[in-house]
Amino acid sequence: MTRFTVNNQPVEYQLDPRTPLLWALREASNLTGTKYGCGSGDCGACTVDIDGAAVRSCQVSIGSIEGTFVTTIEGLSANNDHPVQRAFLAANVVQCGYCIPGMVMAAAALLRRNRNPSEEDIAGAITNLCRCGIYPRLVEAVGRAARMARGEDDGADTDAGPAAATS
Numbered sequence: 729m730t731r732f733t734v735n736n737q738p739v740e741y742q743l744d745p746r747t748p749l750l751w752a753l754r755e756a757s758n759l760t761g762t763k764y765g766c767g768s769g770d771c772g773a774c775t776v777d778i779d780g781a782a783v784r785s786c787q788v789s790i791g792s793i794e795g796t797f798v799t800t801i802e803g804l805s806a807n808n809d810h811p812v813q814r815a816f817l818a819a820n821v822v823q824c825g826y827c828i829p830g831m832v833m834a835a836a837a838l839l840r841r842n843r844n845p846s847e848e849d850i851a852g853a854i855t856n857l858c859r860c861g862i863y864p865r866l867v868e869a870v871g872r873a874a875r876m877a878r879g880e881d882d883g884a885d886t887d888a889g890p891a892a893a894t895s
């Protein structure tokens with residue numbers, strides 16, 4: 729039995745402790761916003777937050793994170809209204825959408841530790857892969873999300889919506 733917290737809910741997984749967190753989330757908890765891309769730690773589609781850090785959940789066994797606090801894209805915000813989600817929608821970052829939950833989680837973790845990231849900071853912190861080529865708009869949107877989080881941009885033309893949470 730492995731115990732930790734997912735999206736503020738205590739969980740106990742009756743799974744082999746070597747089970748990757750990605751599969752516990754998707755198959756045992758039905759949190760399918762966290763995506764499988766490569767399974768080798770390269771693409772970032774499976775990124776979640778563990779104790780404040782962006783982590784590739786395909787590379788973490790549930791047995792190794794006993795007692796931690798995990799946040800998935802479903803738990804990032806109450807109404808898909810995290811500044812990153814709002815900025816992504818406003819900038820039309822989303823193309824096919826497959827990489828977006830992981831991108832959002834990586835961006836949100838970056839903004840928690842760096843309130844004013846440079847383009848280089850963003851590129852260095854968000855190494856997730858996107859087959860649709862969203863990178864220029866991604867950098868722009870993360871920069872705007874940072875300004876919104878700092879209160880320098882009221883985000884008046886942004887809106888929250890389901891696409892930012894589960895696409």
Ligand code: FES
Binds near residue numbers: 764766772784785787
């Ligand atoms: S599925 Fe985890 S990094 Fe690609």
Ligand code: FES
Binds near residue numbers: 824825828858
């Ligand atoms: S939006 Fe299609 S993979 Fe990134």
